[in-house]
Amino acid sequence: MFTGASNLAEGVDKTFIFIFSIAIIFIVGISVFMIYTVIHFSRKKGKKPLQFSGSIKLEILWTLIPLILVMLMFYYGEKGFAPMRKVPADALQITAIGRMWEWEFDYGNGMKSRELVLPVNKPVRIGLKSEDVNHSLFIPAFRVKEDVIPGYDNYLWFIPTHIGEYEILCTEYCGLLHSSMLSKAKILEQADYDKWFADFKSVAVVAESDGYLLIRNTGCIACHSLDGTKLVGPSFKDLYSTQRIVLAGNNQTTVMATDEYIIKSIYDPDSEVVKGFNKGLMRSYKDILKENEIKIIIDYLKTLSEKK
Ligand SMILES: [Cu+2]
Numbered sequence: 001m002f003t004g005a006s007n008l009a010e011g012v013d014k015t016f017i018f019i020f021s022i023a024i025i026f027i028v029g030i031s032v033f034m035i036y037t038v039i040h041f042s043r044k045k046g047k048k049p050l051q052f053s054g055s056i057k058l059e060i061l062w063t064l065i066p067l068i069l070v071m072l073m074f075y076y077g078e079k080g081f082a083p084m085r086k087v088p089a090d091a092l093q094i095t096a097i098g099r100m101w102e103w104e105f106d107y108g109n110g111m112k113s114r115e116l117v118l119p120v121n122k123p124v125r126i127g128l129k130s131e132d133v134n135h136s137l138f139i140p141a142f143r144v145k146e147d148v149i150p151g152y153d154n155y156l157w158f159i160p161t162h163i164g165e166y167e168i169l170c171t172e173y174c175g176l177l178h179s180s181m182l183s184k185a186k187i188l189e190q191a192d193y194d195k196w197f198a199d200f201k202s203v204a205v206v207a208e209s210d211g212y213l214l215i216r217n218t219g220c221i222a223c224h225s226l227d228g229t230k231l232v233g234p235s236f237k238d239l240y241s242t243q244r245i246v247l248a249g250n251n252q253t254t255v256m257a258t259d260e261y262i263i264k265s266i267y268d269p270d271s272e273v274v275k276g277f278n279k280g281l282m283r284s285y286k287d288i289l290k291e292n293e294i295k296i297i298i299d300y301l302k303t304l305s306e307k308k
Helices: 011-042 056-085 190-207 212-216 257-265 291-303
Strands: 092-099 104-108 117-119 124-130 135-139 144-148 154-158 164-170 183-188 243-248 253-254
Touching: 011 056, 092 117, 092 135, 104 117, 104 183, 117 190, 124 135, 124 144, 144 154, 183 190, 212 291, 257 291
Parallel strands: 092 124, 117 183
Antiparallel strands: 092 104, 124 154, 135 144, 135 164, 164 183, 243 253
16 A cells, blocks of 8 residues: 655554554544434434433543553554664765755765765665755655754654655745755665766866856755746846846835846845845855856856846
């Protein structure tokens, strides 16, 4: 019925099926009994209701049965949960970074990926960090879900047991584009993973001189389209060297999208907000993008604009 793709799936599924079965037995049992009494004791049949009170036997029974059931739920729950907090010493160390509204996976040494790529049958520990608000990393196929909270070092771990591609979601409502905070977990054969990892290094180097990869890896395109579509923020298409109507506080002014304007928009997004868009949705990238990187981004933006 269920197919989990990690070592933790069995414990979670067993607990789930156990609790779900009890719920089904009760809902069916109670409903059938209710319908039976409504029909059998109908007033039309003229039966007189019995009046009685107090029954030690019943009191003991309906205390003991639920007690046994919840203790069994606790037993299976604890058995499934305990291994989730015991990370093997040889686990691969990766950090998942959650920000509005995307996931980033940090493999160390500046190697960051939008997707979680892992070798099969190897334990992995994923440290969880948030750069802004509360998020929650959820990979249903692996039966893992943990909150990602700013200022708190949380983690999860698992051993992926099946090769394939699995969905990653954010399952803590984190604002406007929460529902598009998606990613993929790709589980590869060890040899394929090694190959991916070797190529990956070169991608990180390219990214430093490639404007498109820079904005993609920084997550800009989650909110700024490249084709003119209106998302949370203004599109990057035809942005460079065009007139923009902006609101600076309560004053509406027209400014030209020059290098200086773009740097200011990235470092202090709320100082001037383009008309028709909302304040307070973009963080400052002051400590994330250096000025020389912004210059590379600007060169890329010029290619999206007819006016250079
Ligand atoms: Cu989120």
